[in-house]
Amino acid sequence: MNKLIDVQLAASVWSLRQVLEPCRGLSEEQFNRPLDIGPPPHTLQSTLAHTIGAMFFFADNFDRKKFTPPPTFNARKTSIEGLRSLLDEAELALRSALDRFLQASGGDLDAPVFWPFGNTTISAAQALAQVFDHTTHHRVQCLHMLKKLGVSALPEAYPLRWPGPEVTRPA
Amino acid sequence: MNLLLQRLLDHNLYATRLTLETCRGLSADQFHQRFEIGPGSLHDTLRHVVGAMLRWSDRIMHREVRPSIEQPGARFSVDDLLRLLEQGDREFRAAAQDAEARLDQTMSVQFAPQMPVMQFTRASALVHVATHGAHHRAQALNMLRRLGVTDLPHLDALAAERGT
Numbered sequence: 001m002n003k004l005i006d007v008q009l010a011a012s013v014w015s016l017r018q019v020l021e022p023c024r025g026l027s028e029e030q031f032n033r034p035l036d037i038g039p040p041p042h043t044l045q046s047t048l049a050h051t052i053g054a055m056f057f058f059a060d061n062f063d064r065k066k067f068t069p070p071p072t073f074n075a076r077k078t079s080i081e082g083l084r085s086l087l088d089e090a091e092l093a094l095r096s097a098l099d100r101f102l103q104a105s106g107g108d109l110d111a112p113v114f115w116p117f118g119n120t121t122i123s124a125a126q127a128l129a130q131v132f133d134h135t136t137h138h139r140v141q142c143l144h145m146l147k148k149l150g151v152s153a154l155p156e157a158y159p160l161r162w163p164g165p166e167v168t169r170p171a
Numbered sequence: 172m173n174l175l176l177q178r179l180l181d182h183n184l185y186a187t188r189l190t191l192e193t194c195r196g197l198s199a200d201q202f203h204q205r206f207e208i209g210p211g212s213l214h215d216t217l218r219h220v221v222g223a224m225l226r227w228s229d230r231i232m233h234r235e236v237r238p239s240i241e242q243p244g245a246r247f248s249v250d251d252l253l254r255l256l257e258q259g260d261r262e263f264r265a266a267a268q269d270a271e272a273r274l275d276q277t278m279s280v281q282f283a284p285q286m287p288v289m290q291f292t293r294a295s296a297l298v299h300v301a302t303h304g305a306h307h308r309a310q311a312l313n314m315l316r317r318l319g320v321t322d323l324p325h326l327d328a329l330a331a332e333r334g335t
Contacts (some may be wrong), residue, residue, distance in 0.1 A: 004175055004297065132179070140310060147207075
């Protein structure tokens with residue numbers, strides 16, 4: 001896989017895992033409390049579920065398949081453990097779909113991808129930009145929600161922190 | 172340049188420009204109003220996005236990092252920030268193009284004198300800057316909404332494709 005796609009995907013998923021970790025310290029009420037940010041119903045749970053669910057959607061787009069969420073998605077998306085395992089599966093699904101797509105297109109990032117929203121076709125590079133922008137956008141909302149819920153030690157979920165402790169958030 | 176990186180940078184330029192343009196409709200007080208999110212105000216958040224593009228261009232090109240535009244009290248107009256954004260975009264694209272052949276090469280950066288020297292690959296640095304703007308634009312959108320702006324700009328990467 002293209003080196004930049006590989007790093008971008010790994011860093012993006014790692015950052016989302018960092019956001020899931022402090023959720024373990026929240027009560028169920030806090031995890032499901034509506035806040036003034038994020039997709040409806042504006043809770044940490046719904047924002048995380050939306051972000052991870054979109055990764056399955058993106059994977060199916062690259063596989064040129066009609067989007068079908070995993071059968072147990074709705075049952076598992078309500079708990080932190082369920083979301084963690086869904087994220088693992090979503091990463092695998094997206095990585096595998098990208099590998100297949102890039103293999104079929106000879107690595108051409110200008111190759112077309114059908115995008116059901118808007119019923120349009122876009123380039124693979126544009127689709128990837130949307131994948132990474134989407135996750136980053138909602139991850140920031142989750143960080144803000146954690147702050148509003150009183151979590152003071154927020155995770156440093158930046159690509160430079162990936163993959164290890166030797167790297168620190170930039171000034 | 173790698174087409175993915177090109178698209179990410181196209182999107183960063185488009186979406187940051189559009190966020191700044193939306194700020195034209197605000198009063199000076201609103202542009203500088205403090206919020207408990209991100210760098211603290213729309214002005215400071217957008218200044219930070221642009222400032223990061225400039226200093227990361229220096230870091231990736233292994234140049235001495237220029238004085239930060241984020242000095243306390245340094246105020247910029249929307250037009251000033253738009254000009255700096257164009258400059259940051261040009262300089263970062265040149266740095267990215269230069270770094271592309273050395274993605275696995277390790278960079279060493281000391282973010283502040285009291286901090287240890289940090290190491291990461293040029294690929295991680297490029298990925299960081301390519302998504303850094305998206306991170307802070309999400310904060311800016313929240314501030315705009317809280318200031319009563321109802322017609323929020325569509326900043327996603329697909330909107331960028333349609334808008335350019």
